[in-house]
Amino acid sequence: MAFNRVCILFLVAAAMSFPIMSSATEFIVGDDSGWTLGFDYQAWAEGKNFQVGDKIVFKYLEGAHTVFKVNGTGFQNCIKPPANEALTSGNDTIVLATAGRKWYICGVGSHCDMGQKLAITVQAPALALSPNMPPSPSPTPLSGKPYPPKVADKRPFLMNPHWW
Ligand SMILES: *[C@@H]1O[C@H](CO)[C@@H](O)[C@H](O)[C@H]1NC(C)=O
Ligand SMILES: *[C@@H]1O[C@H](CO)[C@@H](O)[C@H](O)[C@H]1NC(C)=O
Numbered sequence: 001m002a003f004n005r006v007c008i009l010f011l012v013a014a015a016m017s018f019p020i021m022s023s024a025t026e027f028i029v030g031d032d033s034g035w036t037l038g039f040d041y042q043a044w045a046e047g048k049n050f051q052v053g054d055k056i057v058f059k060y061l062e063g064a065h066t067v068f069k070v071n072g073t074g075f076q077n078c079i080k081p082p083a084n085e086a087l088t089s090g091n092d093t094i095v096l097a098t099a100g101r102k103w104y105i106c107g108v109g110s111h112c113d114m115g116q117k118l119a120i121t122v123q124a125p126a127l128a129l130s131p132n133m134p135p136s137p138s139p140t141p142l143s144g145k146p147y148p149p150k151v152a153d154k155r156p157f158l159m160n161p162h163w164w
């Protein structure tokens with residue numbers, strides 16, 4: 001019985017964790033607006049759950065914008081890295097490989113100063129089959145019951161040999 005319960009628990013845990021582990025989410029930055037001026041990317045990012053392994057895609061008309069990955073200072077002050085570090089395809093896919101805060105800015109003109117910048121926080125993946133799984137809730141025999149008589153035993157009346 002206990003074995004079966006552990007099996008069921010295992011299957012439930014596996015079913016719940018596998019979609020998280022195997023299917024990465026692809027976020028289109030700005031959704032239908034894409035990567036552009038006059039869009040609030042902080043509002044867009046708010047409440048979204050970015051996980052390691054997910055992708056973000058910057059979509060824009062090639063030549064109209066670019067994407068630089070920067071650090072927090074570069075984000076704050078719109079410091080553009082060397083031009084050869086820019087993503088310029090208009091369909092720039094970035095795999096979120098590590099957890100933590102990530103910052104992106106547009107490198108065209110003063111677009112970053114005008115607000116074309118994105119900061120996100122990437123979450124570490126949830127561990128699925130860790131050895132720290134919660135213990136099985138299957139009932140174990142209670143040792144050290146406060147009262148010696150087993151009158152309070154939860155087994156059905158007819159199955160309790162102590163009544164006979
Ligand atoms: C942020 O990046 C700039 C280059 O763009 C670099 O000079 C600076 O040291 C970095 N700051 C930190 C805190 O890593
Ligand atoms: C954008 O890039 C992704 C792969 O990163 C590709 O699957 C998709 O077809 C591309 N879309 C366009 C419009 O080029």
Ligand SMILES: [Cu+2]
Nearest residue numbers: 065106108111
């Ligand atoms: Cu731009």
